[in-house]
Amino acid sequence: MTQSLVVFDKVEKRFADFTAVKPTSFEIAQGEFLAIMGPSGCGKTTTLRMLAGLEAPTGGEIRFEGKVMNDVKPHERDTPMVWQSLALFPFLNARENVEFGLKMRGMEAATRKKKALDWLDRLGIGQFAERNVAKLSGGQRQRVALARALVTEPKILLLDEPLSALDAHLVIRMQSVLTKLQKELGITFVYVTHSQSEAFAMADRVIIMAQGEIAQIGKAKDIYRAPANKFVAEFVGRNNIFEGTVKANTSGSVQVETRLGTFVVPTAAASTARTGDPLSFVVAADLVQVSTKKPAAENVVECQLLSEQFMGTTVTLFLEAADGSEIKVQIGQRELETIDLTHGGRLYASWPSSRAHVLAG
Amino acid sequence: MAEGQRRDFYAWFWRAPLLVWQLLFFVVPLAFMFVMSFWLVKNYRMTPAFAFDNWAKMLGWNIFWSSYAYTMALAVAATILASVLAFPAAYGLAFRVTDTTRRWALFFLIIPFFTSYLVRVYAWQVVLAGNGVISAMLGWVGLGPISLLNTPIGTLVGYLTLSFPLVVILQTISLASIDKTLIEAAHNMGCSPLRTVFSVIIPAAKVGLIVAGLFCFILSFGDFVSPYYLGGSKPPTLSIMIVDSTKSGQQWPRAAVIAVVMILSLLAIAFTAVKFAYRRRG
Amino acid sequence: MNTEKATSWALYIYIAIAFAFIFTPIIWSFIFSFNSDRFPSLPLGSFSLKWYQTILSRPEVLEAAWTSLVVAACSSLLSTFIGFCTAYTDYRYSFLGKQAYLALAMLPPTIPLIIMALAMLSWLAQIGLSGQVVSIIIAHTVLGAPFAMAVIRLRLNDMDPNLEAASWNLGASEWRAMREVVVPFAMPSIIAALCLTAAVSFDEFAVAWFVSGLNKTIPVVILEILQGNVDPQINAIGTFVFVISITLIVVAQVLMLSKGKKEETAQ
Numbered sequence: 006m007t008q009s010l011v012v013f014d015k016v017e018k019r020f021a022d023f024t025a026v027k028p029t030s031f032e033i034a035q036g037e038f039l040a041i042m043g044p045s046g047c048g049k050t051t052t053l054r055m056l057a058g059l060e061a062p063t064g065g066e067i068r069f070e071g072k073v074m075n076d077v078k079p080h081e082r083d084t085p086m087v088w089q090s091l092a093l094f095p096f097l098n099a100r101e102n103v104e105f106g107l108k109m110r111g112m113e114a115a116t117r118k119k120k121a122l123d124w125l126d127r128l129g130i131g132q133f134a135e136r137n138v139a140k141l142s143g144g145q146r147q148r149v150a151l152a153r154a155l156v157t158e159p160k161i162l163l164l165d166e167p168l169s170a171l172d173a174h175l176v177i178r179m180q181s182v183l184t185k186l187q188k189e190l191g192i193t194f195v196y197v198t199h200s201q202s203e204a205f206a207m208a209d210r211v212i213i214m215a216q217g218e219i220a221q222i223g224k225a226k227d228i229y230r231a232p233a234n235k236f237v238a239e240f241v242g243r244n245n246i247f248e249g250t251v252k253a254n255t256s257g258s259v260q261v262e263t264r265l266g267t268f269v270v271p272t273a274a275a276s277t278a279r280t281g282d283p284l285s286f287v288v289a290a291d292l293v294q295v296s297t298k299k300p301a302a303e304n305v306v307e308c309q310l311l312s313e314q315f316m317g318t319t320v321t322l323f324l325e326a327a328d329g330s331e332i333k334v335q336i337g338q339r340e341l342e343t344i345d346l347t348h349g350g351r352l353y354a355s356w357p358s359s360r361a362h363v364l365a366g
Numbered sequence: 367m368a369e370g371q372r373r374d375f376y377a378w379f380w381r382a383p384l385l386v387w388q389l390l391f392f393v394v395p396l397a398f399m400f401v402m403s404f405w406l407v408k409n410y411r412m413t414p415a416f417a418f419d420n421w422a423k424m425l426g427w428n429i430f431w432s433s434y435a436y437t438m439a440l441a442v443a444a445t446i447l448a449s450v451l452a453f454p455a456a457y458g459l460a461f462r463v464t465d466t467t468r469r470w471a472l473f474f475l476i477i478p479f480f481t482s483y484l485v486r487v488y489a490w491q492v493v494l495a496g497n498g499v500i501s502a503m504l505g506w507v508g509l510g511p512i513s514l515l516n517t518p519i520g521t522l523v524g525y526l527t528l529s530f531p532l533v534v535i536l537q538t539i540s541l542a543s544i545d546k547t548l549i550e551a552a553h554n555m556g557c558s559p560l561r562t563v564f565s566v567i568i569p570a571a572k573v574g575l576i577v578a579g580l581f582c583f584i585l586s587f588g589d590f591v592s593p594y595y596l597g598g599s600k601p602p603t604l605s606i607m608i609v610d611s612t613k614s615g616q617q618w619p620r621a622a623v624i625a626v627v628m629i630l631s632l633l634a635i636a637f638t639a640v641k642f643a644y645r646r647r648g
Numbered sequence: 649m650n651t652e653k654a655t656s657w658a659l660y661i662y663i664a665i666a667f668a669f670i671f672t673p674i675i676w677s678f679i680f681s682f683n684s685d686r687f688p689s690l691p692l693g694s695f696s697l698k699w700y701q702t703i704l705s706r707p708e709v710l711e712a713a714w715t716s717l718v719v720a721a722c723s724s725l726l727s728t729f730i731g732f733c734t735a736y737t738d739y740r741y742s743f744l745g746k747q748a749y750l751a752l753a754m755l756p757p758t759i760p761l762i763i764m765a766l767a768m769l770s771w772l773a774q775i776g777l778s779g780q781v782v783s784i785i786i787a788h789t790v791l792g793a794p795f796a797m798a799v800i801r802l803r804l805n806d807m808d809p810n811l812e813a814a815s816w817n818l819g820a821s822e823w824r825a826m827r828e829v830v831v832p833f834a835m836p837s838i839i840a841a842l843c844l845t846a847a848v849s850f851d852e853f854a855v856a857w858f859v860s861g862l863n864k865t866i867p868v869v870i871l872e873i874l875q876g877n878v879d880p881q882i883n884a885i886g887t888f889v890f891v892i893s894i895t896l897i898v899v900a901q902v903l904m905l906s907k908g909k910k911e912e913t914a915q
Contacts (some may be wrong), residue, residue, distance in 0.1 A: 059813050079816040092814035099912045105828075109819035153818070261881075376822050377741060381749075384734040384793065387726075388752050391790050395771035396759070402770050454665040455766045458659030473901065475668070480675050480847045480893040484870045485886030491675035491874075492680075531670050559655070590759020590854070595874055612858065618770055625763045632760070 010035045010070060010161060010193050011056065017064035018051050025051040027217040028065055035160075038187050040196045040208035044240070048217040049197045053163050056086045056195065070160075080109070085154035086163040089170070091146055093138045099125060099149045102306060106157040124152040128182070144175045148182075155186075161193040168203060180206055199312040202243065205229070213237050222290050231362050235285060238364060243321075244287045246364075253279045258358065259287065264328045269303045269358040285364040290321060290335040292360040296353050297345055305355040308332055311344055324354060396629075403622035410616050424623045430607070434627070437603040440518060440593070441586040443523035448533045448582045449575065451526075456537035460544075462593070472538065475531045486527050487595050494520055494596065516598025524592020529582040536581065540574020541567065576643040580636060587632065604628055651914035674890070692860060699884035709869060709885065715781060716850055717866040723788035724846035730789065731796025731841055736830065738797075739804040740812075754794050764791070765858035772859055779861025787855045792845030799844060799904070803837030804830075840900035847896040 009035040018026040026048040033039050054060040055067060058079035067074045074082065078088075084243040085106065093102050096127055100121045107117035125131045128148040130141075138146055147167065154162055164183075168176045184207050187194045198204050204211050205225040213220045213228065220240075221233040226234075234236035238246050249263030258269045261284050270286050299305060308324035311331075320341050324332040332354050404413045424430050459471050478486070493499050496513035505511055514520050548570060552562045568575065590605035599606050608624050611617040684696035703709045734753045738746075756764070768787045772778040777786065811833065815825040831838070853867035860868055866889055873879050 057817055059817070078821070079813070080819050080821050084813070084817070086816060086817045088810050089774070090808050092808050092810040094811065094815075094829060094832075096835075105815065105820075109815075109824065109828075130770055351728035377737075380733045380737045381741070382733075384737075384749070384753055384797075386758075387730055387789065388794070391768070391771075391786050392756055393752070395764075395767035397761075399767040399773065451666070454659060455663045458656075458663050462656045462659050471663075475670070476897070477894065478670055478674065480851060480897050481890045482851055482853075482867060482870060482886050484853060484867060484874055485677050485882055485889070486673035488870075488874055488882045488886070489676040489680075493673075493676070526669075527673065530666075534666065559652075584758060584760065588762050589869075589875045590762050605760070608762050608766055612766055612769065618766070621766050622770070623767050628760065628763060630788045632758075636758075 008035055009033065010037075011195075012068040013065070014068065015065035015291075016052075016055065016062045016067055018048070018055060018060060019063045024217055026055070026062075029217075030065075031212060031217055031219060031222055032240060033161075033193060036191050036193055038184070038194045038196065038207055038209045039212065040198060040204035040210070041212045041214060042198055042201065042204040043214035043220070045199060046216075047171055047214040049199075049212075049214050051167055052214070053086070053195060053197045057086050057163055058082050083157065083159045084163055085157060085159050086165060087150050087154050087167040089166040090171075091150045091167075093146060093150060093153070094108075095139060098103055098135050098137055099130065099141065099145075102138060102149055103152045103156050105153060110157065114347055120156055121152070124156045125149070128152050137189055143171055144179070147171065147175075147179060150185075151182075155190070159192065161195065163194045164194060166198055167196075169198075169200070176203070183207060213240060215240070230289060232287060233365060238242065238287045243290045243333060243335065245290060246287050248283070248285045248363075251280050251282045251284050253280060254278050265306050265326050265330070268361065270361040270363050271359055286361045287364060288356050288361050290333040291319075293321060293332070293334045293354050293356050294323075295334045295336065295344065296355070297351070299353050300355050302355055304359055304361070305353055306332060308352055308354055310352055313341075313346075321353075324352060386589065399622045400626055402619050403626055405619045407617060407619060408586075412618060420619045420623045424620055429601075430624075432605055433602055434602055436601050437587065437593075437605070438631075440521055440525070440603065441583050444522055444529065444586040445520065445579045445583045448530050449537075451578045452530060452533040452537050452578070453575075455534050457539050457567075459534070459538045460541035461549075462517055468538065468542065472535055475535050478527075478531045483528060484591060487524055487591050488528065490520075490523055490596055491515060515596060516600075518597060521593045521597030521603075524596040525582075525586040525589060528589055528592065529585045532585070533578045533582050536578035537571075537575060540571040540578070543574075544570045573643045576639050580639045583635065584632060587628065672702070672861075676882040677886045680880055681887045683880065686880060699880045703881050703884050705886075708864070709866075712864045712866050712869045715784075715860075715863050716867075718781060719784045719788060719856075719865055720849040723786045723792055723849045723867050724842045726785070726789040727792030727845045728796045728841045730793040730837060731798075731845075732800050732834065732838060734797045735801035735804055735834075738801060739807070753797050756790055756794050761791075761852070761854040765855040768855055769858040770854040775840070778859050779863070781860075781863045782863060783859040784863070787859055788845075788849040788852060791852060791855065792848050795848060796841035796845050799841045799900075800834055800837045801905075803834050807833050836903040840903045843896035843900035843903075847893045847900075850893055850896075886901070 009032040013029055013031050015028040015030055016026065017028045018024070029048075029052070037179050042181060043049050051060055055062050056074075058074065058077060058081075062075055069082070069084075074352055094105065097105070099143045100118065102217075103121035104117045107120060122131060122134055125134050128151060130145050130148050130152075133141055133145055133157065138149060141149065150167070168179050171179060180203060183194070183196075187207075194207075196204070196208060203214045206223060210223060211225050211228055212222045219251075221228055221237045228237060229241060229243075232241055235246065246261050247261070247265070247268065249268075252260040252262040252267055254260075254272075259272055259278060261268050261270055264290075268286075294300075299307070306326050308326045311323045311325050313323070314321045315338075318338050319335055321339060322334040322335060322336070326332055334354055344352075393618075402412070403420055404416050404418070405412050406417055406419060407413075459468050463471070494514040495501070496515070501512055502515060514523070544567060548566055549562060552566045558567065588605055590603065590609050593599060593603040594606055595607075597603075602610065604624050604627070607619045611621040611624070681699055682695050682697070683693050684698065685693035702801055738750060738753075743749075764787070768783075768790075769778055772783050772786065777783050807830075811829055812825050815829045816822070853865075853871050856865045857868045857871055864872070866885060870882055870885055873882050873885075901908060
């Protein structure tokens with residue numbers, strides 16, 4: 006990992022009647038694309054605003070390139086932001102909006118005009134430079150906001166749910182624009198979102214926050230494959246969560262008794278578990294196999310097909326187990342054709358023990 | 367944000383002008399007027415004192431109380447008259463015209479506030495006089511020349527000139543903001559239009575209607591132009607008494623007593639009206 | 649359906665009568681300002697500008713017009729400034745005692761003018777500020793500030809709460825943000841407030857009459873003419889004032905409406 010650009014050191018934000026962010030520590034590396042994700046009210050936006058200086062931490066330290074930032078005023082920081090509402094200046098045209106930051110830095114008119122036009126061109130909206138921002142489409146205004154934030158050549162760019170107001174097809178387009186820009190510029194992006202697909206599609210690392218705390222921090226794949234706790238497993242979705250108690254912990258395997266039967270989970274993660282302890286584990290939907298014949302293996306659940314949901318080349322099957330709980334299975338379209346599916350028909354879901362991930366706590 | 371140093375000066379810069387100006391030239395003058403009501407006038411000069419002479423003199427003066435009753439009666443009459451007369455117009459503007467027409471109507475209703483009230487009163491003076499238009503019209507139907515000038519009716523016409531447009535505006539706004547489905551529901555349940563007005567529309571718009579009436583009362587209660595130039599100032603209203611004792615009598619402390627009594631009356635009435643407006647039904 | 653139509657028409661006629669009541673005196677004074685007869689009667693006399701000539705030949709009327717202009721200009725500037733400060737404070741901050749602060753801002757219009765006039769006169773006399781042009785300016789500023797505040801506050805309602813923060817984020821200090829963002833955004837309402845408060849000042853007579861001493865404004869002159877006999881000069885002066893006021897109001901109205909519409913989709 007390269008040198009840390011930003012350090013959050015036990016940073017905390019209390020308001021009069023509630024705590025938005027509990028003491029939280031993490032680091033952001035130079036050139037990293039970091040997404041902060043969580044349900045609304047989890048403290049993700051407050052975290053971003055503290056980084057921009059728009060909220061003052063009530064505890065801990067925020068360091069930027071080693072310098073403590075707590076008391077630095079927002080306009081003395083170089084942490085431009087792309088706002089959820091875009092917050093374009095309605096009385097200025099597109100170019101003047103982009104020039105704003107340069108003007109505040111005292112740059113001479115001709116130079117800043119050229120820079121602003123360059124950026125508008127780079128983002129493909131050069132022809133709209135002199136147009137009133139109210140007369141631009143959603144996607145175009147998005148790009149103006151992006152240009153306005155990047156024109157000062159910052160080391161870090163903050164993005165607060167920037168795509169939430171766009172149509173679905175534009176979101177995909179803008180995602181690729183953003184990742185491409187981030188790679189080209191090599192600067193750090195901190196991207197706050199409630200959307201899993203945005204976070205996982207773009208970010209190098211993802212922080213998942215819940216109730217003012219970091220629930221998990223890591224690469225998208227790790228969060229998906231190995232959720233740290235039940236909250237993350239549920240938040241990420243696409244996971245089948247099993248809760249039960251330890252039946253036996255022998256050197257070779259840990260057996261967990263659940264309402265659906267007894268399953269085997271890897272020993273490594275559950276080595277300290279003793280008989281009778283509660284234990285939960287998850288199996289990601291795409292790691293579950295499904296068949297019409299009962300396989301002769303461990304970890305088999307007998308179920309019925311409830312419904313299927315097609316998403317591009319994959320399909321998610323929603324199965325119902327004997328106790329009424331739901332099991333999700335994600336398989337490829339091709340694979341689907343090999344299975345004889347009838348609604349209400351008997352199916353067997355199964356997975357190798359090694360694919361089960363034991364949850365902490 | 368670094369609240370400490372930064373907020374202080376900047377925030378106070380924007381907060382201070384109102385505080386300074388309104389304290390110095392609104393709160394203090396009113397407070398001073400109250401204090402002045404206890405001062406004495408000796409040899410045409412005010413001298414600071416704490417005496418109840420003015421209060422005793424005014425409150426023990428029959429003419430003051432008859433003026434009080436007269437002013438109150440006229441203002442109440444104007445309020446009822448304006449509210450009742452404005453209602454059909456407001457109802458029509460709220461429910462029977464397009465949004466565009468309503469906007470234009472409201473715009474036109476604002477215009478009178480920016481034409482000189484004095485000039486309009488002068489126009490009425492001419493219209494209401496014994497040789498004026500109204501008298502002539504009454505003459506055609508055989509009701510010999512009558513001058514409505516210098517009668518309480520003259521005063522009421524003046525009060526309505528002042529407050530009627532405002533009452534129509536406020537009533538229209540409050541009627542137009544009633545939930546339309548409420549009215550449709552009443553119609554569906556077989557409620558006749560007239561009954562809908564009294565059992566659905568008026569209760570739903572109660573707050574707005576009372577506020578409109580309250581404004582009419584405040585304007586009429588404090589106006590000295592109409593009772594003077596249209597009502598003939600006999601008997602004088604409280605506002606005319608203030609003008610007379612300030613302008614000619616040099617009796618500022620006594621004028622202050624009248625003003626304080628007026629403010630207290632207005633406060634009591636406003637308080638009652640607001641309480642009534644927000645009282646729960648049933 | 650037929651009775652429905654009939655009531656509608658009855659209501660339209662009623663509205664027409666109500667408007668007639670409101671506008672008759674205004675139109676009346678306008679027509680008679682051009683009428684040659686001293687005593688108004690029907691049929692009208694001939695068209696004449698003599699009442700305008702009369703007022704223009706009276707130095708005290710011209711002097712009063714000048715005073716009115718100065719007072720309207722100064723008090724509208726002051727009350728718009730105070731109104732802006734108050735509206736911005738209300739928009740941006742919440743603090744202990746804000747309710748009382750806002751009550752202080754909105755209270756003046758609920759006090760009858762005659763009482764304001766007496767209170768102003770006695771206090772200004774006490775501190776040696778009565779009987780001057782500045783006395784009227786002070787008083788009209790108090791009366792105008794609530795209107796300015798209301799108009800500007802309405803405009804700030806439409807301002808994205810992140811707009812100021814966005815400008816700090818791009819390197820503007822709070823003062824700079826005020827100049828570059830808040831003031832430009834509020835500008836239509838600031839001009840509207842200037843017009844509105846100027847019109848309020850231009851028409852106000854009670855307080856002006858009490859505190860002005862020898863420095864009469866136009867409405868005070870009208871009041872004094874009113875105390876004499878029937879005199880159509882009032883119509884001429886009134887038409888004058890009407891034209892000025894209505895121009896100010898139309899400008900204010902147009903600014904408030906057009907600018908608001910254009911930016912509706914801007915955020």
